[in-house]
Amino acid sequence: MCGIVGYIGYREAYPIIIKGLERLEYRGYDSAGIALFDGSGINLSKTKGKVEDLKAKAEASISIEGSLGIGHTRWATHGVPNDVNSHPHYSNSGNLVIIHNGIIENYGAIKEELQNRGYTFSSDTDTEVLINLIEEVMKKEGVMLGKAVQIALNQVVGAYAIAVFDKEKPNEIVVAKLGSPLAIGVGENEFFIASDASPFIEFTNNAVYLEDEEMAVIRLGKEIKLRKIKDDSIAYPLVQELQLNLEEIEKGGYDHFMLKEIYEQPHAIKDTYRGRLRSAQGIIKMAGVDDHLQEFMDADRIIIVACGTSWHAGLVAEYIFENLARISVEVEYASEFRYRNPVITDRDVVIAISQSGETADTLAAIKLAKEHGALVFGVCNVVGSSIARETHAGAYTHAGPEIGVASTKAFTTQITVLTLLALKLAKERKAISEEDFTAYMLELEEIPAKVEKALESNAIVEIIAEAYKDSSNCLYLGRGYNFPVALEGALKLKEISYIHAEGYPAAEMKHGPIALIDDQMPVVVIATKKGHYEKVVSNIQEIKSRHGKIIAVVTEGDEQVRDLADHVIEVPETFESLTPLLTTIPLQLLSYHIAVMRDCNVDQPRNLAKSVTVE
Numbered sequence: 001m002c003g004i005v006g007y008i009g010y011r012e013a014y015p016i017i018i019k020g021l022e023r024l025e026y027r028g029y030d031s032a033g034i035a036l037f038d039g040s041g042i043n044l045s046k047t048k049g050k051v052e053d054l055k056a057k058a059e060a061s062i063s064i065e066g067s068l069g070i071g072h073t074r075w076a077t078h079g080v081p082n083d084v085n086s087h088p089h090y091s092n093s094g095n096l097v098i099i100h101n102g103i104i105e106n107y108g109a110i111k112e113e114l115q116n117r118g119y120t121f122s123s124d125t126d127t128e129v130l131i132n133l134i135e136e137v138m139k140k141e142g143v144m145l146g147k148a149v150q151i152a153l154n155q156v157v158g159a160y161a162i163a164v165f166d167k168e169k170p171n172e173i174v175v176a177k178l179g180s181p182l183a184i185g186v187g188e189n190e191f192f193i194a195s196d197a198s199p200f201i202e203f204t205n206n207a208v209y210l211e212d213e214e215m216a217v218i219r220l221g222k223e224i225k226l227r228k229i230k231d232d233s234i235a236y237p238l239v240q241e242l243q244l245n246l247e248e249i250e251k252g253g254y255d256h257f258m259l260k261e262i263y264e265q266p267h268a269i270k271d272t273y274r275g276r277l278r279s280a281q282g283i284i285k286m287a288g289v290d291d292h293l294q295e296f297m298d299a300d301r302i303i304i305v306a307c308g309t310s311w312h313a314g315l316v317a318e319y320i321f322e323n324l325a326r327i328s329v330e331v332e333y334a335s336e337f338r339y340r341n342p343v344i345t346d347r348d349v350v351i352a353i354s355q356s357g358e359t360a361d362t363l364a365a366i367k368l369a370k371e372h373g374a375l376v377f378g379v380c381n382v383v384g385s386s387i388a389r390e391t392h393a394g395a396y397t398h399a400g401p402e403i404g405v406a407s408t409k410a411f412t413t414q415i416t417v418l419t420l421l422a423l424k425l426a427k428e429r430k431a432i433s434e435e436d437f438t439a440y441m442l443e444l445e446e447i448p449a450k451v452e453k454a455l456e457s458n459a460i461v462e463i464i465a466e467a468y469k470d471s472s473n474c475l476y477l478g479r480g481y482n483f484p485v486a487l488e489g490a491l492k493l494k495e496i497s498y499i500h501a502e503g504y505p506a507a508e509m510k511h512g513p514i515a516l517i518d519d520q521m522p523v524v525v526i527a528t529k530k531g532h533y534e535k536v537v538s539n540i541q542e543i544k545s546r547h548g549k550i551i552a553v554v555t556e557g558d559e560q561v562r563d564l565a566d567h568v569i570e571v572p573e574t575f576e577s578l579t580p581l582l583t584t585i586p587l588q589l590l591s592y593h594i595a596v597m598r599d600c601n602v603d604q605p606r607n608l609a610k611s612v613t614v615e
């Protein structure tokens with residue numbers, strides 16, 4: 001869950017690496033570091049804190065010259081976040097330096113062995129063990145850095161994306177990948193290394209994505225040659241042309257990425273269905289589904305695996321699939337699924353949902369499902385990500401880069417793509433009438449404009465946020481399609497404002513949570529007109545009689561709930577199954593404003609990282 005950046009070429013490496021680390025801070029931000037080769041030696045600076053702290057420290061304490069360098073922004077696994085545990089790490093001789101994203105699981109045993117041979121360690125990290133193992137291999141086997149990295153990696157268990165260089169051979173950087181992402185930007189007589197392409201997008205749009213168990217010695221003046229770490233066989237790099245542009249990864253006038261991404265949703269949803277939803281022809285085109293239509297048709301059930309917000313999107317999809325396509329669906333936390341010996345057959349279709357496409361548990365769940373013969377279909381946002389590559393087929397959400405740690409547009413675009421899939425299967429399975437199918441397609445096309453309208457609630461949401469920003473707890477209630485939205489609303493609030501929040505199906509309140517309600521408890525209730533409306537109104541009455549503070553998300557024009565609630569937020573009317581695309585908008589805004597008012601770091605909440613690439 002860390003971000004790594006490297007550069008070798010003819011430009012000054014320092015500004016490229018610092019800018020790159022800032023763009024990768026979404027991956028981890030508890031410490032940062034940089035190592036530069038200035039023509040005669042390595043200058044290294046690292047610190048607990050953010051990239052801006054690193055910048056201040058490096059510029060005050062080391063020479064920042066040189067056109068070879070590596071940098072790291074960390075989400076701590078082994079060892080607390082402090083200066084010493086920050087990357088890069090030196091080998092004992094001081095010749096080698098490494099950055100690492102991942103975990104070396106057997107580092108304890110290797111460390112002991114190295115200590116027996118006289119190696120000393122200043123940090124608590126697994127990474128310092130790895131760089132010394134590489135050094136030991138170089139000494140013992142008399143091999144060059146590339147070979148030593150390969151031999152060392154064959155001895156470790158775990159996950160890694162690494163970049164290493166040797167000050168005695170400053171014309172090359174050695175990189176390797178297993179389980180953590182690594183992209184190489186290929187320029188004219190220069191190379192960039194990064195966890196994703198954002199650090200080098202303004203310099204080149206040609207990139208090579210390493211596959212698992214691949215490594216490369218990146219040497220100036222030479223073409224990239226990839227090798228398999230296990231057997232040394234040569235793999236031919238596929239140079240991909242990137243679609244990303246700089247604007248997409250900048251804040252564009254918004255105070256925070258999260259707010260920008262909330263406001264991007266009308267556009268992002270349209271991008272998700274563009275080319276797929278062909279209402280004039282009365283069809284939904286999804287190449288990944290068409291290629292495997294028979295497996296979808298023959299499926300006994302769909303199993304959805306995901307984590308966090310993506311899991312919530314999966315829960316919404318469960319309601320949609322079962323209702324529209326009449327296919328039985330199970331939704332699983334990927335982290336539980338992978339370890340609980342689940343029953344999976346070749347008649348199951350497993351759908352893996354992931355914004356980043358790098359979530360370790362989701363990846364492991366996919367591998368397990370594949371071993372059991374299931375068709376695995378990915379719903380990812382990041383093009384070319386590990387999950388996108390590991391699945392048999394899939395559909396991208398096309399939401400554009402999501403940089404705020406709190407997922408927003410990923411959620412609504414995941415629901416959009418899953419709705420398209422459900423409708424397509426419903427039609428193929430003849431579970432929906434032509435008339436309803438057409439009506440759904442037309443209504444989906446209205447959704448971007450309705451999301452725009454829902455965003456107009458911002459001003460009222462800001463007032464509500466002011467009233468409840470100091471609360472210590474908050475309940476979120478919803479039923480049916482909006483139960484997962486309640487979960488998602490609660491997750492958004494806790495992760496960025498650090499207010500304890502719980503989401504429940506509204507009817508469950510009586511089975512426990514109602515005991516929490518008093519005049520200090522804000523309760524956010526999703527009470528849209530369609531689906532269980534009267535029952536939710538009864539739930540609101542129950543909260544009111546216990547003096548809870550009711551913040552209701554209602555359908556435009558609703559008067560009944562307005563009379564009962566302390567605050568109402570209106571969203572446009574739509575089909576019941578599409579309401580999550582609208583009701584989630586004010587909940588995103590509510591958590592955003594509360595977090596800003598509480599002076600929290602909205603885009604980089606404490607202890608979190610955008611891609612959870614460790615289990």
Ligand code: M6R
Pocket residue numbers: 307308309310353354355356357358359362405406407408491492495610611612
């Ligand atoms: O990249 P993924 O969609 O696989 O990530 C899954 C979760 O880590 C993610 O949704 C997380 O819960 C977000 N921080 C929620 O806002």
